[in-house]
Amino acid sequence: MNIRLALESDIVSINEIYNQSILTGYSTCDTEPIPISERVEWFKNHNPKTHPILVADIDGIIVGWISLSEYRPGRSALAQTVEVSYFIDKNFQNKGIGSQLMDRIIKEAKEIGHKNVFAILLENNERSIALLKNFEFKQWAHLPEVAVLNGSKVGQVYYGLTIKFYTFIDETY
Numbered sequence: 692m693n694i695r696l697a698l699e700s701d702i703v704s705i706n707e708i709y710n711q712s713i714l715t716g717y718s719t720c721d722t723e724p725i726p727i728s729e730r731v732e733w734f735k736n737h738n739p740k741t742h743p744i745l746v747a748d749i750d751g752i753i754v755g756w757i758s759l760s761e762y763r764p765g766r767s768a769l770a771q772t773v774e775v776s777y778f779i780d781k782n783f784q785n786k787g788i789g790s791q792l793m794d795r796i797i798k799e800a801k802e803i804g805h806k807n808v809f810a811i812l813l814e815n816n817e818r819s820i821a822l823l824k825n826f827e828f829k830q831w832a833h834l835p836e837v838a839v840l841n842g843s844k845v846g847q848v849y850y851g852l853t854i855k856f857y858t859f860i861d862e863t864y
Contacts (some may be wrong), residue, residue: 692747692748692749692788692791693747693748693749694745694746694747694748694755694791694792694795695733695745695746696739696743696744696745696746697743697744697746697756697758699734701746701753701756702727702730702731702734703727704746704752704753704756705730705734705744705746705756706725706727706730707731708753708754708756708778708779708780709725709778710724710725711778711780711781712778713719718778718813718816718819719813720775720838720840720847722764722840732750734835734836736760736761737758737759737760737761740803741759741803742758742759742760742761743758743759743772743796743799743803744757744759745757745758745792745795745796745799747783747788747791747792749777749783752859753780754779754780754782754783754788755777755778755780755783755788755789755792756777756778757775757776757777757791757792757793757795757796758775758776758777758796759773759774759775759796759799759800759803759805759808760773760774760775760776761773761774762809764793765851767829770805771804771805771806772805772806772807772808772809773800773805773807773808773809774808774809774810774811775793775796775800775808775809775810776810777789777792777793777796777810777819781854782862784818789822790817790822790825793822793823794824794826796808796852797852797854800854801854805854805855806854807851807852807853808851808852808854809828809831809849809851809852810823810828810849810850810851811847811848811849812847812849812850813838813840813846813847813848814845814846814847814848815845817847817853819835820848820850823850823852824850826852827852828850828851829850829852830848830849830850831849831850831851832848832849832857833846833848833849834846834847834848834849846847
């Protein structure tokens, strides 16, 4: 498997993988497939130097992706805080691809200089929560019953990680 920056030619695969997740009812609050035109706009809003999109490629087939997105664009005090999103093709789940992508994106975030990385999930998305906990993400927030999916109320949870990208220097005055 090769993990690399996403290319424009990957947009269709990225969108197909995301749209698969809508059918599960626990991976996203979208209830209708995202049109490719919206995904193209989303892609264009990700500067690979500050907010990369990475794909997992196996023999030329995109099997998963992960991205860092701006949190509250335009608010400079939040510039070092980013949202991570990730989705794996249904035929390639439970093979460690999500873990490899997460490991890589955390390293990228650290190199870029981001301080905080967080994910917003539905509270019943146990696999994603387990993945985040494996990378030492902690629950930062819980929004109870804010979504209605398939007639049931479900909450959202925020899981975050503070990246240690600086070294504390003890200076005695």
